[in-house]
Amino acid sequence: LGNNSYQIYTPTMKGEHENEFKLESDLRRALIQNELFVEFQPRVDVITNEIVSAEALVRWEHPEGGRIPPGLFIPLAEQSGLVSDIGEWVLNHVCEQLKTWIKDGSHLVVPISVNLSAQTFMRRNWERTLCSLLDQNQIPPHLIEFEITESTIIKNEEIMSEALAYLHEKGIKVALDDFGTGFSSLSYLKKFEIDTLKIDKSFIQGIQNKKDIAIIRCIIQLAKELNIRVVGEGIETEEHLTMLKELECDEIQGFYLSKPVKHEQFRELLRKRVL
């Protein structure tokens, strides 16, 4: 590199970067060529066990590489600026899905949550783009919730404050995802229009630990007093479920109830209504 500095270069590094580059261009193609699809994971009322909503999770079936987990390609999409396009693709897909469900009868429709990245809200006219997807499919706003993280708020508090006020005004709900893991600031709950808190699965997973229980209890109580719905994520066992019931969490989501499933299967679950 000159100037008495150097950088170590290894063949594996080259490999990694090439792979990343290939994945990135593959992801661009995936968006156009229908390699992405969406799975739905139910959210269940703790008291009645009824499915009250679901989270839409994006999936990528790579023609050569098979299933690539979102934990891998979403960060890549963030780096390459593709993540807003993915968000819009998912929202569009969800709206189209909801439209056909509404046509089939309102008893088989629940609100769907869509994950959005910070980059979406930095786009010019993001409001018009997102709302036109709802309008085109005549989706009532209360059937959509956006999941954002604390780090999205922290990136630009001013823009996000306006964005969340706008969504609130429109009647679109907002959930704060992975709550407790980011730069949690309790003042966010006061300053911003938040409808739902999703307690991060790391706390649920640590439920044998007194400290984790204390944190969960505290988040639930706080949410109740602020009139915010609270969801426990990553429910994997009966024990997790019992604990969250005792702590009076409103809703739960996790493999113990159902994995994320394709839309046909999700409709089957909705027909049964209760998990």
Ligand code: C2E
């Ligand atoms: P997330 O938003 O926190 O989504 C929940 C993740 O937890 C999902 O992983 C889900 O399959 C997983 N999960 C659900 N129940 C359990 C459980 O009982 N135990 C455990 N260990 N995990 C459980 P997934 O689908 O692999 O997604 C990973 C992350 O990728 C998501 O975390 C989200 O940050 C991101 N992601 C997924 N879909 C989208 C999308 O459409 N847009 C954006 N921007 N990000 C997405």
Ligand code: CA
């Ligand atoms: Ca989420």
Ligand code: CA
């Ligand atoms: Ca989460």
